[in-house]
Each structure stands twice: as structure tokens, then as C-alpha cells.
Amino acid sequence: MGISIAFRRAFSDLRQHFATQIMTTMVVTLSILILAFFALLYFNLQHLVERFGSELGLVVFMDENTPEERIPELYQKLAGLAGVEKARYISSEEAFARLQTYLHDEKEVLEGVSPRLLPPSFEIQINRAVFQLDRIRELADRLIKWPEVSKVQYGQEWIDRFEVFSKLLRDVVAVSGILLLCTSAFVVANTIKLTVYARQEELKIMRLVGATNTFIQGPFLIQAVIQGLIGSCLAIAVVFVCFEYMKDLVAVSELLRGVEVFFLPWPFVSSVIGSSVVLCFSGTALAMRRFLRL
């Protein structure tokens, strides 16, 4: 069968059963819309975790017996590590001065205390481009093994908690995504099934004049692909419009100052659209199988 005939028949069917087709496309749109909103939330939380995580950085406390002349060498070593953006040495004296500033009116409690009480340290800022929670943990584990290092701090508890939440959200997005995509495929397949039921006589006549299964099935499959494509693109477009609106709100919000929001990554968008098309296509092919027996 010529592809042009299949397309002509598909568009003719779309015109004839316009209301049903719109309804089916809307179901696809709504399913993908819910999935896309969840995903948007997940990806933005992920960004947030990464951003705050990298801002937290690492504090590497040195052993108090580390000789001062070794500091430049350690600094070089630290600054040269992969993923380290910047390293800053904080001497015992500077740490003491910071504590005094922090205590403000109650700094008297530090009277008679030697600045050497506080260990010297390095504050390490992580390169944002390569930041990953696992990498920061890996780096901390590596540093603690240095003989000059007594302790490494990196807001572990906060990161761990956020990570658990983020993973949970990712699982929710994945599971709901699969379910919602399957729902769309199921609805499209069943709409096609109902359409085919209603048009059984027509299919019989087609078979009578020598139509192959491909000829009969072709227009229905094209319709399913169109529904999957339009439905998912429409959903992504709605999410994009809402995102643009929210971005403006976040930009002027006092509470969320400094927080950057991101749209769904394009590989994710294209895989959602692709999955929607593939599922609608295969759902329809499966639904039509029994009608294609001679």
C-alpha cells in the first residue's frame, strides 16, 4: 500500500471521527502533563541539592601537629585534586578570630584560651560543573586517609537526607511515569478498538476487495502515532508555559531569592514524546490484532 494512501485514509478518518480523536488526544495530554509536572519538580529539586551541596563544600581539619611549613605543599595537593574549584587555608588564629566574631558579646568566654585550641583547616569549594553527591563523599573519604588530616566535614547529614528525598521523588516520577504512559496507551488502544468495533462492516468490505492487513491497519496506526505525538507535545507545551510563568514568580519572590529554576532536560522531553508515540503505536497494533484475522 502506498504511504500516501495510508496517510490520506488516516486524515480522512481523523476528520470523520474528530470528537473521539480529540478526546483520546486529551487523555494522552493529561497523562503526560501529570508526569511532566512531577518530573519538573524532581529535576529542580535535584538542581537545588547540587547547588547547595556545592556551596556547602568541604572543611578539612588538619592534625594540630602538622608543621606550618607543610601547609603550602598540602594546599597545592588539595587545589590539584579533580573537582576542587578553590581551596583556602584557615589558620588556628583565623579560626579563633572567626569564633570571636561569631560569639560577639560573649567572646569573653574565650579569654585565656589559646588559639591553638582550634585546629587549622582548609575550606574547599567544589567545582559546580562536576558536582555530584557521590563525588563529594568520595573526596571526603579520600582526604580522611591523609595522615595530616584529622577530620572532614561536608554537611553529610543534610545532603544524605536530601538525597533520600530526591531518590524517593525520582522513584515516584519513574513509577507514575510508566503508569501514566501505559494509561495513555491503554486509552488510545481502547478508543481504536471501539472505533474498529463500530467499523467492522467497513473492514469486512475492505477485506472483500483484497485489502491486506497493512492496508487496514495502516491508517489506525498513523492516527495512534499522531495522537501520541500531538498529545505529548501539547502536554510539554503546557508545562513550558507554566514553567515560564513560575520562573517569573520565583525571580521576584523574596523567599526564593537566588533560587534558579530549570526546565525539563531536552533528552527527557524527547524520550517522553518518543515513549508516548511508541506506546500508542504498539497499543493500537495489539488492539487491532484480533480484528485482522481473516
Next chain:
Amino acid sequence: MEPPIIRMEGVSKRFPPDNQAFSDVNLEIEKGEFVFLTGPSGSGKSTLLRLMFCAQRPSSGNIWIEGVDLSTLTNSQVPYLRRKIGVIFQDFKLLPNHTVFDNVVLSLEVIGLKREQADRRVKQVLAGVGLGEKTRRYPPQLSGGEQQRVAIARAVVNRPPIILADEPTGNLDRERTDEVMVLMEELNARGATIIFATHNDRLYSNTHRRVIKLSKGKLEF
């Protein structure tokens, strides 16, 4: 001598549980023949025709169409056989929500004929059956005779060598019946082999055509 275009050998058809439509049917139809298939209602005329275009399979025996043994055809090959056979029914089997033109062009779309060629041929065939002015009408807007002519046009538009007509005049008055008979004669004159199932003895009583009678599950010549 050319082999018969349709050959049946020991063909039986039984419907479960124990309804024997006919048994041991042996039949040969030559190319270009016009054969009347008669018999009372329920004698199995339609079933016999249905076996010829593979709408049903025989319980036993073999059928050859243009030398091809139908028992060797797979389901995916059946559509290609059907393109060699034009089928006309008593109830027309037209698509009511498609125009006359679309009903007829379907047979050509199925074989993948180019749009311009298909358009030309459909207009030609519809003009030939006297419906040249009604191509944009829908079947419910036509009379019974006109609808049957659309069905004939659909059956012959792809120029099949065989035409199976299953009581095509069953729903028509005498005048419309005669019109259909004239069309069938014309198609036969152009070389088509026609098997015309009917129980209307007026159509074949004064004819020189071969008449085959199906009665009590057996063929009588």
C-alpha cells in the same frame, strides 16, 4: 486447451455440529464462461461462492483458482487472490458514509494504483454503469438498483478475471434486475468469467448459459 479458471474437486462443507451444506462437489468453470448457480434458499449457493474467495475454507476437498490450490494459500496471501475476484452481494455491502466515488475507488487504493489513474478509471466505470452524474452522492441517497450498480462498479473496477455474484438481483424489481443482467452480459462479453447465483428462474430459463443446480447438498448439471 486452457485449464479451467475455477476447479473444485471433492469439496465438502460442514458447519459444526452436524450441518452439512454440501458434499463431494466437483466443478470446472472455463475462462470466459457465464454460469448460473441455482437452487432453493439455504441450498449452499452462497457458501459455495464464499469458498471460492476464501471467506471460508472447505471441510474437505480442493479448490483451484487460475491453477492455484487455495489450500496452499496462507492468510496473508488471501488478499491477493481476492483482487482477482470481484464479488457482488444481494445487500450491496457499500460504505454508507462514503461517497459513490470513494466506495468504488477503494478497490483501486487496495492495489496501490496512482490517484490520477484511479480517478480516471473510477469515473469511466461509473459512467459505464450509468452513475457518472452521481459520483458525489452517498449510497443512502441512491435507489436499490443504483446501489447495486455501485457495487458492480466496485467489483469490476480493478478488472478482475472472475466475478462472483451472490443473488445480486434479489432486492431489485424486474426493471432494475434487467439492467443488472445487461451489465453482467457486457462484463462477460469483455472476457470476465461470471458465476451468478440466483433462485430467480426467469433469469436463466431462456438462456443458452450453463446452469448448475445445488440441491440437497449435491450439484446437478
